Amino acid sequence: MAAGQKMSRAQLTAMVVGGMVGAGIFSLPRTFAGATGPFGAVIAWLIAGTGMYMLARVFQALAERKPELDAGVFAYAKEGFGDYPGFLSAFGYWIGSCIGNVSYWVLIKSTLGAFFPVFGDGNTLIAIVVASLGIWAFHFMILRGVQQAAAINKIVTIAKVIPIVVFIVILAFMFKADMFRYNFYGGDLTDSVFEQVRATMLVTVFVFLGIEGASVYSRYAQKREDVGVATLSGFFIVTTLMVLVTLLPYAVLERSDIAGMRQPSMAAALEAVVGHWGAVFVSIGLMVSVLGAYLAWSLICAEVLFTAARTRDMPKVFATENRNKVPAAALWATNLVVQLIVISTYWSRDAFSLMLNLTSAMSLIPFLLVAAYGLMIVRRRETYDAIRPKERGRDLVITVLATIYTIFLLYAGGVKFIVLSAVLYAPGTILYVWARREQGLPVFARVSDWVTFVAAALGAVVGVYWLATGYITI
Template identity: 35%
Template sequence: MDEKQGIGRLGLTALIVSSCIGTGIFGITSDVAAASAPGPALLAWGFVSFGILMLVLALNNLSNKRPDLEAGIFSYAGAGFGPLGEFISGWSYWLSAWLGNIAFATMLMSALGTFFPLFKGGQNLPSILVAIIFCWILTLLVNRGVESASFINTIGTAFKLLPLLLFIIVIMIFFKAQMFTADFWGQVVNNTTRGTTTGSIWDQMKGSLMTLIWVFIGVEGASVMAHRAKSRKESEQAAIIGFVLLVIVYVMISILPYGVLTRTQLANAGQPAIGNALELVVGHWGGVAINLGLIISTVIAWLSWTMLPAETTMLVAKDRVMPKLWGKVNDKNAPTASLMITGVLQTIFLFSLLFTQQAYKFAYSLCAAAILFSYLLVGLYQMKYSAEHKEWGQFLIGVLAAGFQLACMFLAGWQEVLLVSISFIPGFIIYYQGCRENDHRISGVEKLVMTLVTLLAVVAIVLVVNGTIAIG
């Protein structure tokens, strides 16, 4: 690709940071405090950061060793486990992006409700209609050219980090070490612990895992967009730089407030949590500043996640795993058909916000669960490729990356994982259509896998009907 037309290291780093820093960081203070005291929270951050780092290192290794696989995270699954593996990875990633966008819409309209009472709560009809308008503005912007949208994203990232830096500075000024260490391990149970988890350190860690994974979604963005980068090396560098920046910001935002407000105050602050926390510390202006930052943050992150899901289906279709329509691009090299299909479906699903009480939490939990499938397949292919080439250090990275995803699936998000499996019922219909168009005969192994996943989906439906799994 022409160096002048590709996305550079700065643009890719901004894409990763912007994709991750969306609505999640503005609610993380409350969500983490409800689940964990500062000690278990730091251990949870260490566990999740290590797991995500293994994923980033695996992606960088595969990007370097297999530059021929331009679809990145999805084509790795294809190279390791065939067309169905690539489809499962791409479909899961696409679904995750969908649910993330619905979460963005809910939080955005709720933040606008602070300034315009018409949108208060973020889930009424006016909120839905404005969210749909946002959805289509961003869709049409990306349709004019992915690289130009990335340029806007780079500028917006700088602006949306300012309220977060303000929060960190204020919290550091008011930080009290004695308050921070008062109940460091969360094992003191009394009337001041309302709304929080106390007791076992492991239970506290486990309770925060899906929240921490949610805020890291997007760290693989450089891999998804690697074929549009100026060079593979810049894509790899952007992944590491973005990861380090995210860990620093996330830990400071979620951990420092324990030294300023009580854990109960943090857990019951409401959303956006850091806005309400800052308002308790410095007054109303703090909440206003954070809400303005939240609005900017959500719009820019939504832009990134308009780019990434469309890019996903386009790349998977180009690998002849989905129907050809999803792979067509316009004269700006943007996947118009994929963008429009996703935009229409997002519009339909945005109306679901009218019928659920906890749309944001439910959406981000499913979003985190869905992405685990894609991440797991990266780790497994890293293991397979490294074993074939006797690269045992890289093989260990693959084991750790895959093991982390499996641990999160079974320990923290098993209900959400079951719900995600339901989406594969219509997904396999699309896969079948793609196989017919591309003259791919579905193998016996593929039929077995689809049957097992479908049976898992049926189990999930039964558990939903009998109330074992509660929906939103």
């Protein structure tokens, strides 16, 4: 690859921060206040922060010990567990990222809805038309070149952190200890602390998505070690911002008031403290932030699909590039899926929450397989005889904790979203069948592949039945 296509450590870090600081951070005050008080929020962030830190360390270790696996998330699942699990990881990560991109458009339109009622909560007809125009405007900009888009992302990342920092500084200055103590245990909430914490887990997954952004782009890195450094740097920057954004509103407003705010609740919280200009200021910051995150995730979506096709896990049509070295076919497929899901939000009662939770649920299987593969190579001593053997004990602890955390997330997410994710996973297998036929290979090479497919198919049938009967509502 030409030197001009390589990314510096700063650009890789901006991809991580840009991917993580998006829609989620602006929705944290209401989302957490609806479930818990500061006590439960601190516990939730300790669990999520520790778990995601361990996962970030797994990504860092795998980037260093398995440099030949340069496709990021799904390459590890394929190497560790076979072709079909590798495909499911790639497909789940890709489709989950597409759904995440839809949540960005919903939040933008919901933000505009506070000033222009025609946009409603982000899923009116006008909102869908405007979002559609935005999708294809970004599409054609990205087709002009990945490096150009990455450079724009670095500038946007700096710009969008500013209103978040201003929000934190103003609320820290207005801090009322009595109010914070009043809200501390959740006020009038009756759920146990465990249930309060559990209710926040899918949200924390959503806001941490993007932590693997540098890993996905590892083939563009100027130096291999930059991937790990960028991942950890981005993690610490964003975690600090998210914890402060979550906790500080409890010190200026009652929990029940925060829980009743419209999204983006960060804008509503600042408006309650300083007046209308606060809502306008944060809303402008949100626009920049979310559009920047959308750019980063559009790049990541196309890169995942392109790389999966390049390694023959997806149909080869998605491995084509245009003259600007952009994976054009993968980008077209990504944005067509995003467009269809945007249209579907018209029939959703709470489109933003649905997109947020479903994005998280689709990401859990890929993350679990990465953690499990990290544990696998530690147990087998792979690479440890040749590369820093003394780190094996430390890495064993890290990979065990990362695996336990991702299993806990599946439990915390609940059956509803596991079943909904199966509704997407099962039909996605058509792409796997297509790719295997292109190569003249048997569709399922192992008994475990058949078992996995049957489980996904049964989950999809149950999911469709629950949707049809109203047991699950969207």
